[in-house]
Amino acid sequence: MTAVRDRELPRQAVPGAPLLEVTDLRTYFSLDGATVRAVDGVSFRLEQGEALGIAGESGCGKTTTALSLVRLLPPNARIEEGSVRLYGIDLVEKSPNALRRYRWREISIVFQGAMNALNPVNTVGDQIAEPIIERLGLDRKAALQRAGELLELVGIPRKRADAFPHELSGGMRQRAMIAMALACDPAIVIGDEPTTALDVMVQAQILELLERLRRDLGLSLILITHDLSVIAETCDRVMVMYAGRVAEEGPVGEVFARPKHPYTQKLLAAFPNIHADRRTLEVIPGSPPDLRDPPPGCRFAPRCQFAMDVCRTDVPPEVTFGDGVRVACHLYPQGSDGVPITTPPDANGTPP
Amino acid sequence: MTATPGPVAGATRGRRSSGAGDFVRRFSRRREGMVGLAILTFFAILAAIPEVLVGPLQTAVTSIGPRLSPPIDGFPLGTDELGRDIVNLTVHGARISMTIGLLATVVTVAIGVLVGIVSGFVGGRIDAVLMRITDFFLVIPTFVLALILTPIIRDVVGSATTEVFGIRMTLIVIVVVIGITSWSSTARIIRSQTLSIKERAFVDRARVVGAGPGYIMRVHILPNVINLIVANAVLVFAGAVLTETTLSFVGLGDPFQPSWGQLLEAARSVGAPGLGAWWYFVPPGLGIILVVFAFTLFGSALDDLLNPRRGGRR
Amino acid sequence: MGGSFVARRLGQAAITIVAIILINFVLFRLMPGSPERVILRGTPNVTPERIEALRERWGLNDPVFPDQLVAYITSTLTGDLGYSFIARGQTVVDVLAQRIWPTILLFGLGEMVAIALGLALGAYSGWRRGGPIDYLGNSVSLILYSTPYFLLGMGFLLVFASSIKWLPTFGMLTAGRVYGSPFEFLADLGAHLVLPLATVSLGLVGQYAIVMRSSIIETLSEDYVNTARAMGLSEGRILRHHALPNALLPTVTLIAINLGYVIAGAITVEVVFNWPGLGTLTVQALTARDYPVLQGVFLLLSVAVVLANLVADLVYGVLDPRVRT
Numbered sequence: 001m002t003a004v005r006d007r008e009l010p011r012q013a014v015p016g017a018p019l020l021e022v023t024d025l026r027t028y029f030s031l032d033g034a035t036v037r038a039v040d041g042v043s044f045r046l047e048q049g050e051a052l053g054i055a056g057e058s059g060c061g062k063t064t065t066a067l068s069l070v071r072l073l074p075p076n077a078r079i080e081e082g083s084v085r086l087y088g089i090d091l092v093e094k095s096p097n098a099l100r101r102y103r104w105r106e107i108s109i110v111f112q113g114a115m116n117a118l119n120p121v122n123t124v125g126d127q128i129a130e131p132i133i134e135r136l137g138l139d140r141k142a143a144l145q146r147a148g149e150l151l152e153l154v155g156i157p158r159k160r161a162d163a164f165p166h167e168l169s170g171g172m173r174q175r176a177m178i179a180m181a182l183a184c185d186p187a188i189v190i191g192d193e194p195t196t197a198l199d200v201m202v203q204a205q206i207l208e209l210l211e212r213l214r215r216d217l218g219l220s221l222i223l224i225t226h227d228l229s230v231i232a233e234t235c236d237r238v239m240v241m242y243a244g245r246v247a248e249e250g251p252v253g254e255v256f257a258r259p260k261h262p263y264t265q266k267l268l269a270a271f272p273n274i275h276a277d278r279r280t281l282e283v284i285p286g287s288p289p290d291l292r293d294p295p296p297g298c299r300f301a302p303r304c305q306f307a308m309d310v311c312r313t314d315v316p317p318e319v320t321f322g323d324g325v326r327v328a329c330h331l332y333p334q335g336s337d338g339v340p341i342t343t344p345p346d347a348n349g350t351p352p
Numbered sequence: 353m354t355a356t357p358g359p360v361a362g363a364t365r366g367r368r369s370s371g372a373g374d375f376v377r378r379f380s381r382r383r384e385g386m387v388g389l390a391i392l393t394f395f396a397i398l399a400a401i402p403e404v405l406v407g408p409l410q411t412a413v414t415s416i417g418p419r420l421s422p423p424i425d426g427f428p429l430g431t432d433e434l435g436r437d438i439v440n441l442t443v444h445g446a447r448i449s450m451t452i453g454l455l456a457t458v459v460t461v462a463i464g465v466l467v468g469i470v471s472g473f474v475g476g477r478i479d480a481v482l483m484r485i486t487d488f489f490l491v492i493p494t495f496v497l498a499l500i501l502t503p504i505i506r507d508v509v510g511s512a513t514t515e516v517f518g519i520r521m522t523l524i525v526i527v528v529v530i531g532i533t534s535w536s537s538t539a540r541i542i543r544s545q546t547l548s549i550k551e552r553a554f555v556d557r558a559r560v561v562g563a564g565p566g567y568i569m570r571v572h573i574l575p576n577v578i579n580l581i582v583a584n585a586v587l588v589f590a591g592a593v594l595t596e597t598t599l600s601f602v603g604l605g606d607p608f609q610p611s612w613g614q615l616l617e618a619a620r621s622v623g624a625p626g627l628g629a630w631w632y633f634v635p636p637g638l639g640i641i642l643v644v645f646a647f648t649l650f651g652s653a654l655d656d657l658l659n660p661r662r663g664g665r666r
Numbered sequence: 667m668g669g670s671f672v673a674r675r676l677g678q679a680a681i682t683i684v685a686i687i688l689i690n691f692v693l694f695r696l697m698p699g700s701p702e703r704v705i706l707r708g709t710p711n712v713t714p715e716r717i718e719a720l721r722e723r724w725g726l727n728d729p730v731f732p733d734q735l736v737a738y739i740t741s742t743l744t745g746d747l748g749y750s751f752i753a754r755g756q757t758v759v760d761v762l763a764q765r766i767w768p769t770i771l772l773f774g775l776g777e778m779v780a781i782a783l784g785l786a787l788g789a790y791s792g793w794r795r796g797g798p799i800d801y802l803g804n805s806v807s808l809i810l811y812s813t814p815y816f817l818l819g820m821g822f823l824l825v826f827a828s829s830i831k832w833l834p835t836f837g838m839l840t841a842g843r844v845y846g847s848p849f850e851f852l853a854d855l856g857a858h859l860v861l862p863l864a865t866v867s868l869g870l871v872g873q874y875a876i877v878m879r880s881s882i883i884e885t886l887s888e889d890y891v892n893t894a895r896a897m898g899l900s901e902g903r904i905l906r907h908h909a910l911p912n913a914l915l916p917t918v919t920l921i922a923i924n925l926g927y928v929i930a931g932a933i934t935v936e937v938v939f940n941w942p943g944l945g946t947l948t949v950q951a952l953t954a955r956d957y958p959v960l961q962g963v964f965l966l967l968s969v970a971v972v973l974a975n976l977v978a979d980l981v982y983g984v985l986d987p988r989v990r991t
Contacts, residue, residue: 070896072892072895072896100898100899100900101898102898103895103896103897103898104896104897104898105898108896108897109893109896111889111892111893111896113889116888116889116890117889117890117892117893118890118893119890119893119894119908119912120890120912120986120987120988121911121912121915121985121986121987130897130899130907131897131898131899134897134898134899134903135897135898164987164988166987166988180893488682488685490923491682491923491926491971491972491975492682492686492926492968492971492972493925493926493927493929493930493964493967493968493971494926495926495927495929495930495933496929496930496933496948496963496964496967496968497689497964499933499948499952499960499964500693500957500960500961500964501693503952503955504693504696504697504957507697507955508696590812594812594814595930597814598814598816598930598931598933598934601814601816601934601937602933602934602937602948602949602952603949603952603953604952616816616817616820619820620816620820620937620938624820625820625821625823625824625827625828625938626823626824626827626828626835627828628824628828628829630824633817633820637817637820637821640812640813640814640817641809641812641813641817642812644812644813645808645809645812648808648811648812649808
């Protein structure tokens, strides 16, 4: 396995298109007759070999965003609008059957809590081999051979392929899950809180493994976590989500050093020391809005100490600055240099 | 996530007891539950006032109809081999079947709750012994045990003509036998709930201030399992009606107080199905099916709402 | 599977069987009339010597505990269950031996048909939850579940004995018929078997469908099924390779546990069709208060259920790697 893709691109791939480009994605849930706008206009891009971290409180839509990419959604959810372009191919347009061909082969997922994400009655070897047989068409012998290689790659002795999930430790199971995600040599691996259920020592080992795999295999990674320290260590760019929308997105160094969005600032302030303490995000007063009936303007406005009148009426546009940071906040108007306006422009909330 | 146990437990209790109105609203949204309740209401009315609806129970002496007649004028559902009106028999059968079912449920649930709470709360060796016995009753074919127990107990009690709640002694024996053979699943359910309540803070507090085990079980545990008891009792009722019917069908009923099962036994022994005399066994048969079906629907809807293990699931 | 698990389970089964014998002993002592009268009621020409011999053999002259109890357990374990009243003094063991085969035939086949149909229907309903088959299947299952078996049988009788006279509705073989070949015998037996078998299967199918449906629904919401979906496996493969193997596990235990209830149905269905098995024997014995036979039936059926549960647990241990270790 090498950093360069060693098999053909899908037939419909557009030459020169970015690896992944998500535009104005809206995923809604129907719940008791109401519509929950869980993801409401999210756009982002992922380049080959890049690692993007998606952060935010639980319920902010980060997992729904990621699962929408391969439409792995509960029956009461639907993608209302937007596009998900992989090599320029829009996956939202695909029929369920056509989409199935992109799952795992192009985009695979490392779920949290591998105890439940692995089938308890099959051996880990068989489970790693299954997508190889079913999706790549290798015979069982070759698939098991490759499963053994993958296990060794993630630091599990080959002979443990015969073990059942319950016979492995939590960390080992998570490693096996990662081996499984790599089985078809996918273009993108999504990690959905891959370290959450583990204790701190094991977390560090799993993160180290992910970093090594990125380095060695040139993996393109989307890492979903509420733990900012994980993103700081592992990712190139970070996207902070709030209530179904992107608050701020940009290079990890920039965003963590000079957070622009008031929500990002609060989020980072809640982490006094990124490496040691991972205390709560609940320090921010108030709670996220009800997504069945979200506030009309900026969704963070009710909890924001800088909120102006305009914030309560108008959705803030996303503005990208020279340092590559994209922010959706009325404090940073279009065409400004990324320095916040410190006083509200006027009582009516019209931008200057 | 770490949660402090005290406030969380308190909050849960607060939510549980948040008003009967809320419960009625949540229940009324469950269509199957409402259907079950409607059917039950119908049969409860039949059982409550049979004399008002169809007059006193007809006997071989008071019967006036032709023998084993299909539906004719005056006998909308025909007659049995003694010339009794099937409508009369079926409505009175509702009273007898449902009364026995109700009494048997009370006995079953009482034993089950007692065993469950004591076992869960006291724990240790008593728990181990009680659960062994419970498991034993879960495994063995209790119906066959009931089959032997009923005639033996009747022989022991003798042919006393005492009536309890208007039910003859022969049938009270059936009530008791159903009770002592079917309490085990109730005991299991109540025990596991007791175990989880025992861990809550308010029980510890009661223990610290010196409340005795009997007091804690009555005042703290029992009110907290009452929801579960209600939901379970409804399902036990369905089983009790079925057991009574089956016991009567194999000849352990009382011809002087014919339940639906007893009517079916009579219909079978005169060969009603083979003679094409559907009117004899279809009415009581439908009664049983509908009552058991309704209790099952009603019971599972209640169970979904009241059983904390399924709580809030839709 | 660990040897200790098997040993522990075997021990439990043995204790349960001893407890069943204990119950039988208590019932035996509870019965009105002297025990030897109960045992010898069906035997003709009972002489005082015979009674005395029996009292001696059963230890009835000894104290109840422990001597009589020990004697009772010993005689039960050596296959001495007393004499049947209705069978005019035959041993209970002989009577049971004659009647057990028709029951095994009827209920063995019935269980197989019901398990195959019920699990298939339940799995399909749960998989296509909310679909027309689920809606219909679930309603029918619930109604069948609420219907006493004998009522189903009476319904069949009504149709086939009074209107459409296609099939025999009485007994296991045509009385007095002489068979020219084994094939004729099997055809006659098969014709007699159809209606009771249909009754038993229909009676059981509802509960198996309900159990399997909820099991498959629970399994389909498991994370590993979601993983299988994420892998892009087809729905059919997810069902066959991930959902079904896991959903079948709990049904193994439930089928065994339900066996006790099935027996209640068994007794009544045999009565409706006059099937010459343990069910009709039980009702005959009940009518004649033939307690030795009733106790023999209770012992036999209880032991059968205990053993079935034991087998189910051992099978479960083989199927589920989490228990094996």
